[in-house]
Amino acid sequence: MVETIQWTAGGVVMIDQTKLPLEAVYVTCKDYHEVAEAIRSMVIRGAPAIGVAAAMGVAIGVLRAPDENLDGSMEAICEELAGTRPTAVNLFWAIDRMKKLYAGLRGKSPAGIRAALVAEAQQVKLEDIAINRAMGRHGAPLIPDGKTVLTHCNAGALATAGYGTALGVIRAAVEAGKKIDVFADETRPFLQGARLTAWELQQDGIETTIITDNMAGHFLKSGRIGCVVVGADRIAANGDVANKVGTYSVAVLAKENGIPFYVAAPVSTLDLTLDSGDKIPIEQRSPKEVTEVFGVRVAPEGIAVQNPAFDVTPNRYVTAIITERGVAAAPYEESLRRLAGSV
Numbered sequence: 001m002v003e004t005i006q007w008t009a010g011g012v013v014m015i016d017q018t019k020l021p022l023e024a025v026y027v028t029c030k031d032y033h034e035v036a037e038a039i040r041s042m043v044i045r046g047a048p049a050i051g052v053a054a055a056m057g058v059a060i061g062v063l064r065a066p067d068e069n070l071d072g073s074m075e076a077i078c079e080e081l082a083g084t085r086p087t088a089v090n091l092f093w094a095i096d097r098m099k100k101l102y103a104g105l106r107g108k109s110p111a112g113i114r115a116a117l118v119a120e121a122q123q124v125k126l127e128d129i130a131i132n133r134a135m136g137r138h139g140a141p142l143i144p145d146g147k148t149v150l151t152h153c154n155a156g157a158l159a160t161a162g163y164g165t166a167l168g169v170i171r172a173a174v175e176a177g178k179k180i181d182v183f184a185d186e187t188r189p190f191l192q193g194a195r196l197t198a199w200e201l202q203q204d205g206i207e208t209t210i211i212t213d214n215m216a217g218h219f220l221k222s223g224r225i226g227c228v229v230v231g232a233d234r235i236a237a238n239g240d241v242a243n244k245v246g247t248y249s250v251a252v253l254a255k256e257n258g259i260p261f262y263v264a265a266p267v268s269t270l271d272l273t274l275d276s277g278d279k280i281p282i283e284q285r286s287p288k289e290v291t292e293v294f295g296v297r298v299a300p301e302g303i304a305v306q307n308p309a310f311d312v313t314p315n316r317y318v319t320a321i322i323t324e325r326g327v328a329a330a331p332y333e334e335s336l337r338r339l340a341g342s343v
């Protein structure tokens with residue numbers, strides 16, 4: 001399986017997701033500014049992968065910081081990384097985890113602090129893979145045998161440290177012997193479905209068909225789709241789910257056609273400080289992502305453009321939320337708090 005992100009002696013190595021599938025090239029971020037830029041420009045993307053990148057960004061930042069100003073450096077590093085993308089809560093979760101560790105290391109030598117932060121960042125990555133496997137085990141029984149699974153965006157190995165959330169559930173269902181194939185929404189404008197989901201599932205030999213986003217309704221009505229599984233960037237306490245823009249339309253169409261709509265996400269994607277999804281900050285990205293396709297202009301000059309990167313699916317459309325600790329169903333206020341509190 002593809003290595004999304006790696007800690008190496010030379011820096012943080014990531015597969016460049018802006019270039020896939022045409023080129024599989026790796027970039028090395030040699031300092032925390034480069035890690036922040038990689039997150040901002042979506043060289044690395046997907047909520048859990050952004051979390052791992054942020055943890056490694058903190059580690060490489062402190063590794064390169066002068067002994068006499070570790071505290072000030074830590075603050076600047078965390079601030080820059082936190083300013084990269086606003087919606088996926090895993091970014092802030094990972095930075096907080098590194099901050100808490102740092103605070104507990106007071107009095108240790110700079111070398112000891114650096115070693116502990118580097119180890120923690122690598123631990124965040126290892127845990128993420130284990131969490132995705134656990135999510136797969138919980139989610140696989142929900143996937144109907146002999147049907148097509150529809151997914152939106154890329155919630156796979158590339159969006160995590162490995163295996164994936166939504167695609168992890170699909171992988172686990174295939175590993176359990178279920179005969180399923182996947183419909184991948186193309187996911188305009190960044191094309192995570194056509195470029196990334198299709199690429200990684202093809203490598204695994206999982207039968208995959210790309211559809212454009214506006215074809216989802218047609219196929220959800222056709223009787224072919226057994227369920228929808230997507231990932232999430234932030235889930236509010238009431239079970240409202242922020243995920244890649246277009247997810248909401250798929251969820252409404254799934255409910256209209258009586259098709260289960262599952263969200264697979266780690267507990268680190270829950271934001272129980274927000275009582276509803278209305279409070280989730282939605283990232284607005286460059287209009288160029290909409291008006292240009294691979295650098296070629298496809299819209300008139302001067303035209304107005306909106307480019308929200310995420311939308312929020314109200315909890316009433318969510319059949320269940322699959323986490324590494326089990327499956328939550330409505331009422332989500334109770335089920336999510338229970339899962340968040342359990343270890």
Ligand code: MRU
Pocket residue numbers: 045046047048088152153154155156159160164165166192230231232233243244245309
């Ligand atoms: O803008 P992106 O590509 O970072 O958005 C990614 C998504 O919306 C994913 O579905 C989500 O992060 C879950 S990834 C396991």
